[in-house]
Amino acid sequence: MSEQAQDTAQDIFLPPTIAETIVFYISLAVNLANFFPIIYALVYRKFPPMRAQHVGITVSIGIGGIIFNISYNLVEGMAKYEGILGACKLWGAWIMFTLGLGIVMPAINMRLVLFYRIFVTGNT
Numbered sequence: 001m002s003e004q005a006q007d008t009a010q011d012i013f014l015p016p017t018i019a020e021t022i023v024f025y026i027s028l029a030v031n032l033a034n035f036f037p038i039i040y041a042l043v044y045r046k047f048p049p050m051r052a053q054h055v056g057i058t059v060s061i062g063i064g065g066i067i068f069n070i071s072y073n074l075v076e077g078m079a080k081y082e083g084i085l086g087a088c089k090l091w092g093a094w095i096m097f098t099l100g101l102g103i104v105m106p107a108i109n110m111r112l113v114l115f116y117r118i119f120v121t122g123n124t
Helices: 018-033 035-043 055-075 089-120
Strands: none
Touching: 018 035, 018 055, 035 055, 055 089
């Protein structure tokens, strides 16, 4: 019996093109740059231009969106299939859905409930 080498992700999937890699790094930079306004909104939530209600919900939507975008790009192989994501795509999908959409969707639903209470029922 001959021992066959197990296929790796690099053998199965096509490597990303240069355009995909450029798009990945640009989206990574934009997503990481979003942390500064989020931190600013948390620190200066009483500052008059930032005096908005429900800053915590907005921040959770932003953080969940950042996690989802970065992990989606990694799962799609835009940063090559190396490391833990190359060995098992389950981790990337778990991060994408549990930490990404699992944070964004409940926060959006909560915001919709708050808008319903304000605009439809008239309660504030």
